[in-house]
Amino acid sequence: MILLDRVTKTYDKNHNPALNRVSLHISPKEFVILVGTSGAGKSTLLKLLTREEKPSSGKIVVGGIDYDTLKDKHIPLLRRKIGVVFQDFKLLPQRTVFENVAFALEIAGMTNREIKTTVPKVIELVGLKGKEKSFPHQLSGGERQRVAIARAIVRQPKILVADEPTGNLDPKHSWDIVKLLEKINKYGTTVLLTTHNAEIVNKLKRRVVVLEHGKITSDQVQGSYKQ
Numbered sequence: 144m145i146l147l148d149r150v151t152k153t154y155d156k157n158h159n160p161a162l163n164r165v166s167l168h169i170s171p172k173e174f175v176i177l178v179g180t181s182g183a184g185k186s187t188l189l190k191l192l193t194r195e196e197k198p199s200s201g202k203i204v205v206g207g208i209d210y211d212t213l214k215d216k217h218i219p220l221l222r223r224k225i226g227v228v229f230q231d232f233k234l235l236p237q238r239t240v241f242e243n244v245a246f247a248l249e250i251a252g253m254t255n256r257e258i259k260t261t262v263p264k265v266i267e268l269v270g271l272k273g274k275e276k277s278f279p280h281q282l283s284g285g286e287r288q289r290v291a292i293a294r295a296i297v298r299q300p301k302i303l304v305a306d307e308p309t310g311n312l313d314p315k316h317s318w319d320i321v322k323l324l325e326k327i328n329k330y331g332t333t334v335l336l337t338t339h340n341a342e343i344v345n346k347l348k349r350r351v352v353v354l355e356h357g358k359i360t361s362d363q364v365q366g367s368y369k370q
């Protein structure tokens with residue numbers, strides 16, 4: 144569960160807040176699309192969830208963790224609950240597909256044996272079987288994003304946050320990535336997707352939350368979006 148209760152984030156006192164008394168409730172296993180023009184506050188909202196930023200006021204609770212009482216030493220535990228995917232993939236260029244995904248498990252202290260059984264399953268799930276030994280530069284944009292998604296879900300987070308994951312992709316690859324996010328959601332992961340792409344939003348027929356100037360101006364179960 145994700146809960147924001149009247150959350151305000153002000154970076155700079157001379158400017159309007161990036162988020163202004165935003166309240167939002169997302170149930171476990173929901174698929175939610177967050178839309179809004181550039182500067183609306185989408186990234187800020189995601190950064191508050193991952194604790195890269197702290198709110199100026201308001202309450203945030205994610206997966207039973209109340210951020211008011213969250214100690215810095217427990218942030219890794221929180222981040223294990225939230226997988227994140229970005230527009231620019233953020234892969235390690237000198238490592239293969241297998242190694243990029245395995246890296247997330249290595250830093251979590253998993254044994255080699257566990258890594259060898261877990262990573263191939265996730266690579267297969269995202270549709271990259273046979274590409275284990277490829278390096279990022281040998282892959283298409285869509286394939287790179289699949290690697291990033293595999294890395295984000297390999298530790299089985301409860302929530303997957305995808306920040307403009309199709310921003311660098313053509314329409315065909317974009318839709319494939321969105322279908323993959325739907326598949327991951329079907330297996331029980333909450334998905335929070337931000338996008339500018341009205342076509343994707345309208346095709347998905349999912350809950351759509353619209354942010355404008357730091358405020359939620361619309362929240363509809365089968366929402367649509369006009370740019």
Ligand code: ADP
Binds near residue numbers: 187
């Ligand atoms: P979006 O992701 O919807 O484009 P952002 O959350 O990045 O929107 O930005 C919302 C507002 O907050 C913008 O006016 C932006 O300039 C401002 N902002 C974002 N990050 C910072 C920061 N680190 N310092 C100061 N202002 C920021």
